Amino acid sequence: MVPCEDEIIQRAACGDQEAFRLLWEAHHAVVMAGALRLCHHRSLAEDITQGTFLLAWRGLPRFQHGKPFRPWLMRILYRHALDEMERQDIYHLPLPLDEADQLHYQVGSVVSQERDLQAWMADREQVRQALVQLTADQRRVVALRYGADLTEADIAQVLGWPIGTVKSRLNRARDRLRQLLEDERE
């Protein structure tokens, strides 16, 4: 009989690594996809995935049983990923070509109709260089808004900020980005 997830979580919270392996198998691929979309670097995304599960392992005894596991795990992922990206200055590194190729393949039809791969990659590089010039907090809200598709309320919950702060930082970040990208075009 396959145990239900709640039971697996309780066992893992008691220190059962075999139960935790089941949680890893059920969720790691989604966590990895989320991390890769945020940071664009596969090796860093793998480290972030590992770190996320390690933090989840430590936090499992405090997990409120009966609540859904994945949203809780994804909140850990987002916080950890943003910290790691800032710590490793990931915005200063050029985007990896293999990741760009893979992404281009996934949105290939849209991209090929509108512009060629070179221009698309140049645009992304331009955004990256603009992101470098934002503050760390502004980069965090932008990443969660556009890299994780979270609403402002969700971002407030993940980062533990008041929603007004999230809105103002997001607006300031957009204004600054718009200005930087316009300057670049001129």
Add this chain to the structure above:
Amino acid sequence: MHERDFEAQKANLENKLAAYYGPDLPEQPLPQAEWLRLRVKLGQEHSAKSRRAPRILRRRNARNNRVPAYIRDAFSRMVFETRMQGDTPDLRCSFKNTVRVPRVHTSFLGRHMIWLMLPPHLAGSMEGAMLEVLLATGLARYSCSRRLENRLLRVLLAGTALLTLGTFVLWLTYKYSPLAFLMVLMLFVIVAGFAGIRRRRRVFQADDLVVRWLGRSRACRGLHLLAGQTGKQRRVFLWEPSLAERIGRICGTQVETENEQLILVR
């Protein structure tokens, strides 16, 4: 006109950010090696308490209290199956050449810990029933020691010990009459004796719990395996029942059992 420009710029920015992060990615499964890498890290994890300890203590703890995987897994399963999730103790293992018979003990001060003292040859594997009895005994004694009356008794004992020490110091320093010191000392002896009797009773209560959890035959087999270990069991306290006494009580007399028996070590 200006407003239309602003809207166009806004849309342009949204498109660029959407292009930078790309669409939602499909699931990205990782190779099995990644789980193994994580598992190694999980094995190195210590309890929150030991993480807060100074580095030098952490190193010593890591060296002395490394719990073998087979014991850790059996312990976590037992904690789960005995429904002790709310107040889970940490398990520590200590392998010493001087230990002949495996034994288990809980903290006198009420710390959330169970210590397994094992001879080094049991680091790799151990008979299932013996391990179950050791772990169940540890959990049962821990569970009994958390009861309110036992906590109060610990506080009382610690209080009288401190009082005795304080009176002794006062007697030495200010040359007071020894009567006060002797009275406090007598009080301490009475409380300590009472605590010893309670402790002995607690051991038997814990044994009853072990029988409920494992079933009599399994508990009996585990205790006999323990008794079969070469060497003589050293008792920590004089009033603590010996292994032979426990075997006689569990295997030779009736202890109330529940029908459901747990199979803990698989």
